Amino acid sequence: MVLPQIAYRMTTTVAPRCLWKFAWSLGVKGMLSVERFKARARQGIIFPPFLHLSVINSCNLRCQGCWVDVAAPREMVPLHELDAIVRDAKAHGNAFFGLLGGEPFLHPQLLDLLAAHRDCYFQIFTNGQLITPEIAQRLRGLANATPLVSIEGDASVSDVRRGSRNVLDRSLRGLNACLDAGLVTGVASSLCRSNLDTLLTEDWLRRLIDLGVHYAWFHGYRPVGPDATPELALSPDDLVRVRRFVVEQRAKQPIVIVDAYYDGEGSALCPMATGLTHHVGPSGGIEPCPIIQLAVENVGGGSFYDKVTQSAFLADMRQAAAGHSRGCVVLENPRLVLEIADRHGARDTTQRGTAREELLAMTPRSSQDLPGREIPEKHWMYRFAKRYWFNDFGVYRAAEEIAQR
Helix, strand or coil: CCCHHHHHHHHCCCCHHHHHHHHHHHHHHHHHHHHHHHHHHHCCCCCCCCEEEEEEECCCCCCCCCCCCCCCCECCCCCCHHHHHHHHHCCCCCCEEEEECCCCCCCHHHHHHHHHHHCCCEEECHHHHHHCCCHHHHHHHHHHEEEEEEECCCHHHHHHHHHHCCCCHHHHHHHHHHHCCCCCCCCEEEEECCCHHHHHHHHHHHHHHHHHCEEEEEEEECCCCCCCHHHHHCCHHHHHHHHHHHHHHHCCCCCEEEEECCCCCCEECCCCCCEEEEEEECCCCCCCCCCEEECCCCCCCCCCCHHCCCCHHHHHHHHHHHHCCCCHHHHHHHHHHHHHHHHHCEEECCCCCCCCHHHHHHCCCCCCCCCCCCCCCCCCCHHHHHHCCCCCHHHHHHHHHHHCC
16 A cells, blocks of 8 residues: 555645656656666666766755865856766766755755756755745746755754754755645655664654655765764664664555665665766766765866766776675775775865875774675565666676686
8 A cells, every 4th residue: 555655645745747757757767767777788888877966065064974075165066067967968868866065055056957957857965954935936846856855863963963053943944845845855864873763763754754755765874084973883783773674664654765775685785886876076076976085087078978988997996896795895995995096096086185094094894785684675666666777787796707707
């Protein structure tokens, strides 16, 4: 009964044009983009179907574990370069883009980018505090974006985690503006030791459902950056607990629950290692993923597609990550990341200039790869979707074969 309930909630709470764009641009075109990705990969060409673009470094919050130079002078990817990236990616079948920051709504031309590409779909990772009813109505008019509002705990935990006051209330105001405007709206939570018992509960999911939220995204806290706060990181037992909760609630609750680090059988995967996604930072560096702030190539001055597909650095990073484990190579072996970066002469893309030192200072820890503790999907919809459009596409098997030669 879960799927009909989800469908009912979507059709009765989302503006018709927003729902159509979501189903067509993200759903149908998103699946087709993965098919084109698979066809390219069979020829040895890797260009991710899902690109993440950190459009600006500035933010109105100061979160624990943030790896972005939020307090540094403003640095952002200009509209003409964002436009060129999207146009180039569209020409190769892409239709979906994640927009990150800092806080994306601080980019003065964010909505201009959405307006220029109404045939694409954008997921905006935001703290929600800059989304006014007027902005939500503009998003409704464009109909090609889903706000993903980050919420990090109850009122007291949110203030500590995010370095400000009244954080939860301000984020909920933005969230409600999106829901009142009839947008497809999600809530993301970085689960850590201080919020796990509050957010990883049926009560929290029921509250999101009662608010009208359409999807939730749980991911484990990653202790990286200049203020890593490693004491917040989840233990292996915590990670198994998160995975079990997500799998069980997907089969029970009328809300979509997103995860990005497991296939349908419960085996871990890294979207960067599989080639499903790469990242562009606020400085324009083409990075393996958001938490690896090292790059050889930069956007601008040529084909973005060519730069990604011909990058020896990105290819080496993918292969090394896949050969190391099915988990997060940054958490498990930060020195391996540095070795590859140094081999290719990758530059530090941060303003603070300490990305290498931060990796050196990290203590290796477990990530989501916990062999023998896999928990397969229970709901047929998630199993089906992951079988065809979200799995490792054989990269780990290929890496193992290469290692055995």
